[in-house]
Amino acid sequence: MSSELRSIAIVAYRDIARFWRYKYWLAGQVAMNLADILIFGLIFNGVVNKDLIPDYVRFVTPGILCLSIFISSFSIGREVGVELRREVTQYLLTLPVRRESLIIGRLLGGAARGLIYQFGFLVFASIILAPPSPEGWAYVLATSFTLALTMSSVSISLSTVTRDFNMQATIRSLTYYLLFFVSNIFYPQRVIAARLGPLAPIVDYSPLTMATNIYRWAFKYDVLLNPLSNLIGLLVWGLIIVVVAYKLYLRNLLRD
């Protein structure tokens, strides 16, 4: 058991260490996420109807926390895709590590990248909104970990579906649009209800809506939200996605 844990830790550590190899990419992504808050938020502040959203920067900041997790956790999927194309996968399979440990290590490595990357944005959100209470921090940590694990699982499993480079990039973009635009990150619930009518509940059950709701509650943007029901929903999503991703990655690892 302890050797299994050690193997998982080694695989996860390898992925975390490789994260720093992409310093310029990381710097670019941080700049982009900050630009999303500052520029997109500021400009939309001038365009948005104040009766609906008094301050768009504050409104969109919890969603940017989700975005930062998505970007960093998805970086592992890109690497898994490259490994498949270059057949590094064959090398990984020859390592004296059980396949289950390899997969769990990779999923955790991806999740750790998400958490590391998000840390600065949590501080930023505390400044722009309000620092969470100890209970709020507990919810934030649980949400961030579940979301990061879910996103790294999604990205790894999607990257193993095809070896086509263009296809991998397109799948990534489509996943982004599906997850982010079919959620309450950019627009409030009542606008979604008004625009999407009977389809609005789809947005309510999106994992990103649930994560954003918890962040909005924890950073005191909307204290009337129920964090527990959202966290339970997010955990259910996370469990389903991680199990499916685990099985898909295992199957595709062994596929010729």
Add this chain to the structure above:
Amino acid sequence: MLSLHEFKAILRVVEWDLMKLKRQKAFIAMRTAWFIIQTLVFGYAISKITRPDIGVDYYKFYLLGLYTALLYSASIARAYIIADEFDDGIIDYHLSLPLKRSVLAAGRVIGGAVSTIIFTVPMMVFILYLVGGLEPISLLTSIASALAFSTGVVSFVVIIVMKLKSTDTTDILFGTIDAMLVRLSSVFYPLPIIKALDLPAYYYLALLNPLTHFADFLRALVLPEYFLLQLTPAQSILYILGLGIGLLVVAIELFERKLEAGGVK
């Protein structure tokens, strides 16, 4: 001056690129799904939260910006295809063909631009229908300007990918360029609103950005009430055209003088 033989050779290269479009059914389906989400979910919802007094119907403004972003992203996606071709040795195979390098370069760029247009025209028609600008003249002008814009972007992509020669770096670099150029433009918010932010560097970058000019040209073409322009439509389209031709010439020059098997020497 181009001989008839060279012209036919360019057409053959273009045809090769277009044939590949047939094999990209899954790619086209996914991009279409992406378009539907942006048009009918994001655009529809975000336009509901905008102020009614910004000077234009934001949904129409957004749709024309969305087409610009879509055309740009589809053109940028050529980078992934060409980088894959590098990995698979197809570029080396192309270089061994009895074709002049300039013919090969022009054919690849035009082929890339034309297949991007074929892929995005149904979406353009849908958007023009939604904004009430679906008339033969505006449709033809939009297609012609889109071709000029896409030629510029594909040329840019060819220039960069030939230098990078790596799928890894291509992915990171184009992911960043793609996201940055869309943000630093008037694709999703009018230029005067960017100007009002009092961030001169941001405003001038947006003003230099070809995406701004293509999006604003389309808006001026099909939205008669649209006045939030910083350049006239004629100035904008000349800028797009100049950039397209200029970058195409650079791409041809690079193919002719610098390209060797394995990338740019």
